Amino acid sequence: MPNTVHIRTPKRVPDNLATLIPVNVSRSDQKERTRRAILDAALRLTEDTGLAGLSLRQVAKEVGIVPTAFYRHFDSIDQLGLALVEESFGSLRAMIRDVRQGSPSLGQIVDSSVSVLSQHVRDERAHFGFIAREKSGGSPVVRDAVRREFQLFERELATDLARLPMEHWSTEDLRILSNLIVGSMIATSEEILAAEPRDLPDITHRARTQLLMVIVGALNWKSSASH
Template sequence: MVDTVNTVTEPVSRQERKQRTRQSLLDAAWELLAVRSFDALSLREVAKRAGIVPTAFYRHFSSMEELGVTLVEQSMRTLRGMIREARTRPTQPSEMIRASVHTLYEHVRAHEDHFRFLTRERYGGNEQVARAIAVELKLFSSELAIDLVRLENLREWNSDDLHMMADLIVTAMLATVLDLLEARTRDKDTDQAIKTVAEKRLRLIFLGVPHWRSS
């Protein structure tokens, strides 16, 4: 005789169902954005891809613009956290550079759709989406400026100069993102060459630190 075990499935709450549907809309948008710009998306096709009726879209987002801003926040939030972790472990600039470039590389290769969206929409298309990207990049730069104070040669720098250096670093990292996305060949040698150039860019920025007089 075989004993049977009755398994009880916990009911899914209304809030959980709502969250799942919201994420389905975001996932549907990511799939569609792989082949077109955000402005080319329609609410109806995003809802259809997510498996809901168009009117149900408004239970989760007030507009396509709000959906776009959420996509930006979703893309950048994880990156900021990963880069922050990479920066807080090392105490020397060379170690921080190496760790940050490696983390950026891993994240870009794992989420290329997110970064294509960010680089494509940064200067074109929907105004609210472009503004959200600018805000997220500024937050990214501000967090970096705070972290830079931990480095010995930067402790006496004023806030304006720290933010200026942080902006230079973010610009260099964005150049690396483009290099990775636009690479014609995808192999270890090509990726290693891109990472090497990325580290050189950042080292070049840090070389100027001892000679700069912050005032």
Template sequence: MKTVGRKASINSQEIIAAALNLVGPHRSISSLSLREVTREAGIAPNSFYRHFKDVDELNIAIIELAGQHLRAIIRDARSLIINERSVVRVSVECFFNEMRKPGSTLPILLREGTVGSGNFQDAIKKQLDFFAHELQTDLERANSIAPRYKTEETLVVAKAVTQLVFAMGGNALNTPESDLDKTVEETVLMVKFILKGASSSKG
């Protein structure tokens, strides 16, 4: 006979969903405890341990989920790009639009990189590196059509843009909705400055 209020069985995605319910828009996932996650999920600790060895492993799974959402943003941006002039704006707008959606996991990537265990931070870095390498691929594709950068510089440029966009996104997490358009415009301009500077350094 199961304990009143507890589920007889649960899957890992339901545990992740329970953890995300606790995090909300401002709280760090590194502050989650096993007790409150299991209470929110309506399970006993033993049920939790069938899916995750500890809360750190749960947090890494959440970060990987946020990374999946980030990859979806990249795909959406690519599908909306009509011409080269729209690349920066469409990409930045897709990023910020996703960031402010209710229930978005992107804010986790924006605020979690300096907290938690070494494994936790490594998981964040892995997702940022993925973003940078995807951007590098796009830059090299554009470069093959209209050469602007030295080939060995594309990853450096991609990392600079990634750090900028994530920093601006992190700053925007606590700003009023009315200021978001201004932040998007500033980010677009800054990215263009980085790309222009990298282009002018060629040769």
């Protein structure tokens, strides 16, 4: 059941309006539609095989175009991969924005972080799965892109942490802490992706506890180290 998209002439645009405002209809946005269809198809097909096992012909068939038409949109599968990395981290950043909404007590931050993470992983399953897979995946270009994004992420979390009442932390220690937290969150995401729905409460409870342990640990570790 291909996702057919290439209806050559989908609709005649009424001239009266179309000429006034350049409604960006038809040609350019038909291209955009196809591009989206390719990204969606790739995201779906990658679920089984990873980007490495994705073939241009599979994608084309799924989208409903001829193989060669793929090149009108991407130079290579790697470029497709990079576009998916960008898109996937887009939804991850959207998630962070949700977490930042209101930052009350520390306990509440932990609670909302974990529940927002859990919700987003399920909502954007395909994106999170893609990231998890390609983080250690076959294509060096894509793999490195994913890792760079995570490092960026880690840095952002570090500056966020600096705003919390954990005074006198060196930037290095903040990086170490945020590296630990990001790592745990990645692990949790992967567990959520792999788990059956009924195990979800256990996982979120565990993630909450772990995040709390880490924070409590960081605070006490610091005070015990700089006595």
